Amino acid sequence: MARIKTENNLTRKEVIVAKAATLFREKGFKAASMRDLAEAVGVEAASLYNHIKSKTEILHELCFSVANRFLHKIDEVEAEQTSSIIKIEKLLRFHINEMIHHYEEVYVSDREWKHLSDPYLSNFQNQRRIYRKRFAAIIETGIIENQIKKIDAATAVLIMLHAISGIESWHRSTQKITADELEENMISILVGGLVNR
């Protein structure tokens, strides 16, 4: 009888959720079956249900744990007494590092939240909308204070957030620059643009 191996103080549920993140990223939520997950964990499919309520519950856990980290961060950044540019850069760096170091979860939360079911779905969409509005508000302040050029703040937010999700390609690429180089390049391009001056 093959028990789920737990290490580093993880509960068995956490092991399952972590493996699920990898699987959901690789195949997508719908295409990843509970039998796939069971195999990855080293156990029979039915045994998973001793630890989780349902497949969808795993997605809940992933999506909301990621969302909460971003919400806490923007709370923290908003409270700071710094310029808008610095606030934006801090948020971007946080996004970049989350995407680099918690790749699987962040990616799944980003791409698979559609498969949540109500009331979690509307909940998640709301949080997302509000987060982006708060991000846009920081940019708008920067525009008013003349630190940021006159652009549509909402468009700037969607550009930046989606640009960061491109780190997916970095993860998959064979000839990687280092994580630090990636971070600096992204900040340089997103904040400063492409052109030389």
Place this chain on the structure above:
Amino acid sequence: MARIKTENNLTRKEVIVAKAATLFREKGFKAASMRDLAEAVGVEAASLYNHIKSKTEILHELCFSVANRFLHKIDEVEAEQTSSIIKIEKLLRFHINEMIHHYEEVYVSDREWKHLSDPYLSNFQNQRRIYRKRFAAIIETGIIENQIKKIDAATAVLIMLHAISGIESWHRSTQKITADELEENMISILVGGLVNR
């Protein structure tokens, strides 16, 4: 007996593929069933198979028709005798407009290609990789010619391509700026950056 309505010189197959694009975008390839598609088309599921070979064939058609449009465009742009910055801007504008006006197809091609099956899958991945290398090569030329600041070209490409996929959010948003405004804002931010100077 409900026949598939064809208008604007579309074959019935093209009608099916177009409806499928919408459906695949909304629910994802795996979650969208042939019975869903049949309902959207106004026919029974089995009837679809008079026009298409399989569900996956629809995905092939979508992915490769989009990929071919981008390949033709980069052929055209590479052949021009213009600066790297202008070439990049032209490619970006093409991407933006494709995403605005052929939203469903482009989005599906971007997000659902994973569900292609070999040999189409490796084929698609190859095309994608080569396209990005050609894009990166243009950026590298611009760096050498000092028009573009010293950045990692591959990172710049992934930022730009993923940023553009963010137009998805624009489509979904209720308070839209116009398509032209969106295009100008995106070019301004991606090429020129955020900061005011």
Place this chain on the structure above:
DNA sequence: AAACATCGCTAACATTCGTTAGTATATTAT
């Protein structure tokens, strides 16, 4: 109007899916 091809229908198929019930085994607490 007859012949032919196109198209849509019903019915059914083999798989795969998430999940539950019931039972056996391992671990922990007494």
Place this chain on the structure above:
DNA sequence: ATAATATACTAACGAATGTTAGCGATGTTT
């Protein structure tokens, strides 16, 4: 050692999936 709890197993379920076969209806050509 014994009891209690946690965990895994086998077997099976009903539902949904992509797809095929066979037949009848529609549209087109002669």
